[in-house]
Amino acid sequence: MAIIDVVKGAATVLGLDVPTLVYGATTREMVEMQELANVMAAEIADAFDWQKLLILKTYTGDGLADAFDLPDDYERMQKTSSLWSSRWLWATNHLTSPDQWIELQVTPVATVNGYWIMFGSQLHQWPIMATAETVKFFYVSNKLVSASNASLKTMFTEDADTFRLSERLLKLAIIYRWKQNKGLAYQQAFDDFEILKLREIDKDPGSKPVVSGQPPLSWRGRNVAWPGTVTGAP
Incomplete structure (x- = not known):
């Protein structure tokens, strides 16, 4: 999903005019959105070792x-x-x-x-x-953004750029921070963002198998156990 689509989704929720152009636009709202998208993308990246x-x-x-x-x-x-x-x-x-x-x-x-x-x-x-x-x-x-030609860069500069992490999370981040910046009620929007962020963090590293007992901190210096059964001499 391109950043312009993320901003369109946020604008719809915020009751703003849905833009046809974000990066390159000169209206006050879209200039703020340009900055906000990059600020919140960096904040999401700093929240976890994705x-x-x-x-x-x-x-x-x-x-x-x-x-x-x-x-x-x-x-x-x-x-x-x-x-x-x-x-x-x-x-x-x-x-x-x-x-x-x-x-x-x-x-x-x-x-x-x-x-x-x-x-x-x-x-x-x-x-x-x-x-x-x-x-x-x-x-x-620090390369958080993928350009339309698949090259990586540090920030959004064009409408076709895409966020390398969760675009849904970025949309929620833009919504809550926009409301907060404008002095609007933002607690529910912030809670929605935090809940999704925790879900994304939980699933990002992959599966988490349940292990019974205390696993060793490291296998360094350990040998594979003998797979058979040891019995006493007859």
Whole structure:
């Protein structure tokens, strides 16, 4: 569904004139809709780590570099994301304090783990990655919109653009925020938006099989159990 159709649906509910043009229109209402569609699309994208926006990134070491440029479409890391190295058997440690990073560089202590931090729009890795060593992590792309030629972009600019996530959710978001901005009663519209958002979040990662008992946190270091029956000697 193109963004113009999403706006048409919202306009119908809001009692506005149904537009024949959104991006390119100069009327006050449609200029507001242009901005509102992009604002609410970004708000929806920030609400959850939607699988459609997740990208697996791999950096490969050369034995010299300790810093790697972030992808051009990088918005943020997955909220629960870890960075995994081919050198270590566990996730590397994330340092959020620049002072901790400096301490790591100047303290003559042998490390038994990998560390990483972000600054200067780069991901920094310590120890320096050996040649062919890799680190992997998921990040959220900022490309929320698909153009009519199937290219991806960060925001709506044309009526034929489509939202990569739920268009129905975007319509409800535009409706409730429009009402809120205009000082109208918006609580029911907001509740409708929140209910649908939770439903979309629930189904987005796929099925959730019911597991009896406490599953292991990781299979790392575990072997497959013997499928037969062990009995005592006769």
